[in-house]
Amino acid sequence: MKHLLGFCLLLASAFPARPASDFVVPVEAHKLGNGLRVVLSKDSAAPVVSVYVIYDVGARSEERGRTGFAHLFEHMMFEGSVNAPKGTQDEVVEGNGGLLNGSTHPDFTEYYDVLPSNKLASALWLEADRMRDLVITAEKLQNQKEAVQQERRLNFDNQPYNTAISDVWPTLIFRNWQSSHSIIGSFEDLKAATLGDVSKFFKTYYAPNNAVLLIVGDIQVTETLKLVETYFGDIPAQPAPKRVDLTEPDFQAKEETYKDPLARVPGVVMGYPGPSRRSPDFYAIHMIDAILTAGDSSRFRMDLVKGKESAIDYEADLGWPFAGWLDYRDPEPYALFIKYKPNFTADQVIAQVQDEFTRLQSEPVSAAELQRVKTQMRASFLRDMQSSLSRAKALAQYEVADHDAGLINTEMERMLAVTPEQIQAAAKKYFNPRRRAVLKIQPAGEEGK
Amino acid sequence: MSSILRFLAFAAAMAACVAAQPVDRTKPPRTPPIPPYKLPPVSETTLRNGLKIVLVEDARYPLVTARLNFMAGSRFDPTELPGLAEAVASLLTEGTASRTARQFSEEVDAIGGSVGAAAGPDALTVAGNALSENTGKLLDLMADAALHAEFPAGEVDLYKRNRAESLKAERADPAFLAEEKRLRLIYGTTPYGHMTATLGSIAKLDAAKLAAYRDARLTPENATLTVLGRLPAHGELMKVITDRFAGWERRAAPAPGKIAPPPPRRQIVLVDRPGSVQADIHVARLAPPRNSPDFFPMLVASDILGAGAASRLFRDVRERDGYAYDAHTEYATQRDAAMLTAVTQVRNEVIEPALREVLAEVDGVFAKPIPPAELTHVKDYMCGMYVLRLETQEGIAAQLDMIQTLGLPKDYLETYTSKVRSVTAMQVQAAARRYLSTGLASIVVIGDASKIAEPLKKFGPVRVEAEK
Numbered sequence: 047m048k049h050l051l052g053f054c055l056l057l058a059s060a061f062p063a064r065p066a067s068d069f070v071v072p073v074e075a076h077k078l079g080n081g082l083r084v085v086l087s088k089d090s091a092a093p094v095v096s097v098y099v100i101y102d103v104g105a106r107s108e109e110r111g112r113t114g115f116a117h118l119f120e121h122m123m124f125e126g127s128v129n130a131p132k133g134t135q136d137e138v139v140e141g142n143g144g145l146l147n148g149s150t151h152p153d154f155t156e157y158y159d160v161l162p163s164n165k166l167a168s169a170l171w172l173e174a175d176r177m178r179d180l181v182i183t184a185e186k187l188q189n190q191k192e193a194v195q196q197e198r199r200l201n202f203d204n205q206p207y208n209t210a211i212s213d214v215w216p217t218l219i220f221r222n223w224q225s226s227h228s229i230i231g232s233f234e235d236l237k238a239a240t241l242g243d244v245s246k247f248f249k250t251y252y253a254p255n256n257a258v259l260l261i262v263g264d265i266q267v268t269e270t271l272k273l274v275e276t277y278f279g280d281i282p283a284q285p286a287p288k289r290v291d292l293t294e295p296d297f298q299a300k301e302e303t304y305k306d307p308l309a310r311v312p313g314v315v316m317g318y319p320g321p322s323r324r325s326p327d328f329y330a331i332h333m334i335d336a337i338l339t340a341g342d343s344s345r346f347r348m349d350l351v352k353g354k355e356s357a358i359d360y361e362a363d364l365g366w367p368f369a370g371w372l373d374y375r376d377p378e379p380y381a382l383f384i385k386y387k388p389n390f391t392a393d394q395v396i397a398q399v400q401d402e403f404t405r406l407q408s409e410p411v412s413a414a415e416l417q418r419v420k421t422q423m424r425a426s427f428l429r430d431m432q433s434s435l436s437r438a439k440a441l442a443q444y445e446v447a448d449h450d451a452g453l454i455n456t457e458m459e460r461m462l463a464v465t466p467e468q469i470q471a472a473a474k475k476y477f478n479p480r481r482r483a484v485l486k487i488q489p490a491g492e493e494g495k
Numbered sequence: 496m497s498s499i500l501r502f503l504a505f506a507a508a509m510a511a512c513v514a515a516q517p518v519d520r521t522k523p524p525r526t527p528p529i530p531p532y533k534l535p536p537v538s539e540t541t542l543r544n545g546l547k548i549v550l551v552e553d554a555r556y557p558l559v560t561a562r563l564n565f566m567a568g569s570r571f572d573p574t575e576l577p578g579l580a581e582a583v584a585s586l587l588t589e590g591t592a593s594r595t596a597r598q599f600s601e602e603v604d605a606i607g608g609s610v611g612a613a614a615g616p617d618a619l620t621v622a623g624n625a626l627s628e629n630t631g632k633l634l635d636l637m638a639d640a641a642l643h644a645e646f647p648a649g650e651v652d653l654y655k656r657n658r659a660e661s662l663k664a665e666r667a668d669p670a671f672l673a674e675e676k677r678l679r680l681i682y683g684t685t686p687y688g689h690m691t692a693t694l695g696s697i698a699k700l701d702a703a704k705l706a707a708y709r710d711a712r713l714t715p716e717n718a719t720l721t722v723l724g725r726l727p728a729h730g731e732l733m734k735v736i737t738d739r740f741a742g743w744e745r746r747a748a749p750a751p752g753k754i755a756p757p758p759p760r761r762q763i764v765l766v767d768r769p770g771s772v773q774a775d776i777h778v779a780r781l782a783p784p785r786n787s788p789d790f791f792p793m794l795v796a797s798d799i800l801g802a803g804a805a806s807r808l809f810r811d812v813r814e815r816d817g818y819a820y821d822a823h824t825e826y827a828t829q830r831d832a833a834m835l836t837a838v839t840q841v842r843n844e845v846i847e848p849a850l851r852e853v854l855a856e857v858d859g860v861f862a863k864p865i866p867p868a869e870l871t872h873v874k875d876y877m878c879g880m881y882v883l884r885l886e887t888q889e890g891i892a893a894q895l896d897m898i899q900t901l902g903l904p905k906d907y908l909e910t911y912t913s914k915v916r917s918v919t920a921m922q923v924q925a926a927a928r929r930y931l932s933t934g935l936a937s938i939v940v941i942g943d944a945s946k947i948a949e950p951l952k953k954f955g956p957v958r959v960e961a962e963k
Contacts, residue, residue, distance in 0.1 A: 069557060091555040092886040093530045124804075129521045133814075136804035141872045143529045143879010145803070162879050167524035175520070192817035196773075200820045200840050203772045206667045276518055307770045310667040311660055342588070342600030342609070352596075352653060358660045387660050418605045425558070425607025425626050432556055432887040 069428060071437060073452045074267065075445065080283040081255025084274055085441050085451045087262040089434065095263035097159045097169035098438035099177070102258075102446055103251035104153040105229040105368075107290050114194065114231015115239055117150040119247050121190040123157060124148065127172075128179035132186070135172050142168050152229060152368050153375045154446055160435050163264035167273055173259070174277035177252060182244050191236050198230050206308040210487045211315065211367050211383070218300045218483040219317045219379045224290050229368055253284035258445045263434040294319070294377045300483050303392075305490040311358060314392045315485040316399060317381030318476050320364055323374055323447060324460075328364070330472035331380055332371045333464045334406060335362055336419045339382075340426075343418065345402055350384070356395050358385045373443045379483070380476065392486040403477035410466035420462050427458055529875065532882045534891070534908055538729070544745040545716030548736060549895060551723040553888060559724030560624045560888040561633060563641055564899040567619035567712035570686035570751060570829075575699075578692020580614035582654060582700055583708050587612045587621065589650040591643040596650055599636065606632050610640060616687055617751075617830045618900040619713070624888070627725040631735045634722070638739040641713055646702040658697050665691075669775045669840075669941040672766050672962060677779040680764065680937040681834045683757040715740070717748035719899045723892050754831040756781055759935040763957045767944040774846045774942035775838075778853055782835035782930050785828040785901050792926035795918045796860050797826045797835055798873050805872065807856050812839055818849040830901045835930065843942065847950040850940075854933045854954075861927035865920040878912045 076084045105116045126132035139146040144161030146169075159169035202208045213228045220226035259278065261270055297319050321327035338345050339362050350357035361367075362382030365374040386395045430436040437454075444453040518524065538550045569580045588603075588610055589596040603610045608625030610633070621641050625633040665671045675690045682688035720740065726732050759781050782797075783789040801808040801824030808822035822839035837857050841849040884890045898907050940951060944959050951957045 092882070093532060094883055094886050130523075133805070133810070134523070136810075137872065138523045140803045140805045140876040140879075142526060143875050143877075143882065145880065145883065160883055162529045162882050164530055165526045165879075167526055171520065171524050189814070189817055193813065193820055196817070196840075196842065197820040199773045199842055204669065204840070206664075277520070308667055310663045341604035342611075343597065343604045347600075348597060351657070355653060355656065358657060358664065385664060387656070418601065421607040421626070422604050428556055428558055428626070429624070429887075429889075432558075432889075434886065 069431070071431060071441070071454050073441065073454065075451050076271065078254065078275065078279055080279070080281055081253075082278055082281070083258040083445060084271070085258060085260045085445055086265065086267055086270060087260070087437060087441060088265050088267055089262065089437070090264045091432070092434075093163045093264050094434055095161055095163040095166050095169075095261065095265055096434040096438045097161070097166065097173060098260040098262070098435065098442055099157045099173050100258050100260070100442040100446055101155045101252055102256045103287070104151045104155055105227075106152045106224045106292060107251070108224075108227065110223065111235060112239060112243060113227045113235045114229075115235070115243065115247065116155060117230060118190060118194050118236060118239055119244060120148050120150045120155050121194055122182060122186065122244055123176055123180065125186040125190065126181050127176040128181060130172055130175045131181070135176075138168050138172055144169070150229070151373060152225070154373065156439070156442065158435060158438065166261070166265060166270065170273050170277045174281065177254060177257065177278070178281045180248055180252070182241060182248065184241055187239070187241060187244060191239070194231075194236055195233055198233070202230055204308070206306055206310065207313055207383075207487055210304040210306055210485060214302060214304050215315050215317075215367070215485050218302055218485055219319075219381065220377075221295045221298065222292060222377075224292055225294070225377065249284060250287050254278060254281045255283045256287060258442055260438040260442050260445070262438040262441065292377060297481055299480055301486070302484075303486040303488060306487050307490040309487055309489040311385050312388060312392060312489060313383060313385045313487040314395055315381065315383045315487070316396060317366075317379035317483045318478070318481055320374070320376060320378050320380045320476065321472075322376045326468065327472045327475065328374070329460050329464050330468045331364060331476060332461060333416075333419065333469055334473060335364065335371070335380065336423055337406070337411060337415065337469070338362065338402060340419060341422050349402065350398055354398055356386050356390045356398055358387060360384045372440060373447070375447060392488075396484060400477075400479055403473055406473035407470060407477070411469055416466060423461060424458065529878050529882065531912070532885060534885070540733075542715065542737065542741055544741065544743050545714075545747075546740055546743065547719040549719060549721040550726065550729070550732065551721070551891070551895065552726050553723050553891065554725045556888065557627045557725050558624065558888055559627045559630045559633060559722065559726065560892045561622070561637060561723070562719075562721045562892055562896045563621040563637055564719045564721070564896055565619045565713050566617065566717050566748065566751065567708075568615045568617040569689070569691070570616055570754070571708075571712060572686070572689070575696070576704065577689045577696050578658075579696075579700070579704065579708055580619055581691060582658070583705050584612035584614040584619050585658075586646050586650060586654055586705060587640040587644045587709075589654070590645050590647040591639045592645055593643065594639060596647070599640070602632070603636055608633055610636050612640065615900065618896075620896060620900075622892075630722070630724070630727060630732070634735055634739050642743055644709065646705045648702060651700065651702050651705065655697050655700055658692060659694055662692060662694065662697070666962070669768060669771065672768065673775050673777045673939050673941050676764055676766055676939045676960075677777050677834065677836060677937060680762060680939065681756060681759075681779055681781050682754075682832065685754045685756055685832075686752070687754060687756070687829055687832055712748045714746040714748050715743045716746060721892065721895050721899070723888055723895065751831075756832055759937070761933075761935055761937075761955065763938045763951060763955055764940070765944055765948055765951055765957050765959045766939065766941045766962055767959055768941050768962050769943055769945070771843075771941065771943040773840050773842050774940050774947050775840045776846075776850055776853060777836050777838050777939040778857060778933060779834055779836040779937045779939065780930060780935065782826065782828075782833045783926075784831060784833040786903060789926050789930070790828070791914045792918050792922040793835065793930055794826060795870070795873060795877070795915065796923045796927040796931065797824045798877055799865060799869060799923070800824050800856060800860055801837055802873070803876055805876075807859070808837060808839065808853065811856060812849065812852055816849070816852060818842075818845050818852070822853075828901065843946045846940070846942070846947045847953060850938070850951070850954060857931055857933050857936070860931055861924050865923050867920065870920050870923070874915050874918070877915045881911055
């Protein structure tokens, strides 16, 4: 029982005759009777397997008055299921020499186990048990409300910049509440969450037909499929969840200043509404991002950190801060965050960044620079693919967002085909100061600059 | 073939040929023991100038990773110039006799790689990677950085200005403040007692001091070059290495001084961070380094206490009591000393019960025998994580680099699993009794003194220090 047709086609077509790219990720996509999509990728490089379950629900699916709920629910998934009571997941995965975790994103929620490869069945058993029979009680809910609030204190309220970025920035770049509310949520909303909310969320979104199971690493394909059917095959499907409307009203440029009591140096966030996922402009803007920020010779480093000596450090991406180009789902911005030296004003730094976009609009990128950036991109893809977990994550994004895990082997071709003309055109279309949101973060107690 | 078609085809086939296996789903499945893992073969040689070469063929991906390790970390910083080693490391790639900083970084990016250097407590390591087709060019760039850095005045000045700002930003982070303080308390005035530069020491840096440090410590006799990946044929690779490194003049570096940390004693230091909404708790003690016979029993003790979600701190402080999101141990081993710390971050209101609980958990490791099931669990965890760490080239390179940095035996990786397996409950308890007792621990808390100083005093005298 082999379904290698898609795989063979990929082998023949991907990366024609280029050195160092004789590397193809094996992809086998299947679907169980209950709608669970299963993607296998066999690779015997190391005796390791990653089991990765992605659910097609995230913070942008939340309802008003329940901000932070998707993340709170993610915590509940570690509170035990009927055959694997609380503590069993940790005992079984770690006791088999593995690690486990989960995380919540704007548009999806992920859970994974990485184990020595002959321990695969343990992870499948656990993931299936909690997909089928999560145990939800008032005590567990209360305990996890505490844990989530503690997490908020640790990673947001006690860290410079993060409160501004998680709570204020979305209100500037988005107008649709589904996207503009805080992903980590408010303490009030978290406290208000009820057991009924948790049960309904589980039934609606944690159904096999709303998930993809990825198994990547040193596996035997036929045997693995049998195990998958054994553990997941009889989990009942549910009606497809209703999708929230993420349509953005017309963008309005906004600017705000946030006084941050924990920040020592000022920062600025800038963002521009972005293109559709996998549209031609999507690839061009990903390339622009690499020109600006990838590698030691990137323009931000050469021009801002070194030339003008204004920036201290920077981050940027399609979908920043909670997504990246790989899990980018429109509507999202291209956004960036720069920490800068206090002898500059925010407006000066904003003007310097805008000048970089102007340069991309007015001058074609040289062949040498573009070649360098593309080589970086190709190498960085290969480095990522060494880790079974990274491979699983990439496959999961292509399967959930595009219903085609095989894109992992063909998207690089589309990236590498971007021309200087396309880069110039995309820069003109997207990086217009009138279609820009700005958040200035100033250390509290200093004069606003 | 479209995805949908593939799915339909599979669903039909699945129904026909794969009947669900009868299994008992109420219990975890039985699986075979964790498989043994053998490193790829390692070949070692030494050039005439004393440079040690370690080559590891790992052909899984068309990539190459390299490390040039010098015994030249921050322990060799002059007392009046903390941060010198890290400054040398940062500036090695910012201009050489034949390349400007821009040329250097463009050439590195063009081979699909990166070259950068960093200084830890013991070693200064130049790390590089590239597409394997560019192995020769990678080694050329790494050699250029290590042998021919010029420390141009403009780049040095830029480094000084940027480092001053990044240091201010780092000082906003409670984890940074905690590490700085506990290094001082545990290692005292020894070279391991300082973490990084100060604004004052940054101001004193200049090209002459950087070059003098480089000339004294970045010598072939003090270095090991490790190259790992899909490598060219051995002879071809050795020719490239010889071309780049054999002309390097043979020189020895002064031997490191002895590290004699002060005897452990109970002390409580609160670093005041006004406005903190939580208290960062660090309970630290001097511990045996990795080459000590007590190391493996202590590593097991440390992991029982605070590695992973089934560990005692995580299970009790986070899951049972809900005091914290994170609770773990850190076992930081330098070449000649080590420190074990229990770490958690709790909301201000629960500082007293949370600290009481952390201290009880730490002392609990030796107060009662380790239950056999818990010992087996933690050993399986450690042996599995060992395999997981070696999945990527960077992972293997980091382990090989650690062997050089800490002066570990060549068979360290090969024997790691059996050493973990052979640790007994008695050994864990004995080592924990000797090294963990919180009666001699340094307790560092980062938080808002106006909110947490009073409850802390219940644990003994508290020294409150202003954040610098």
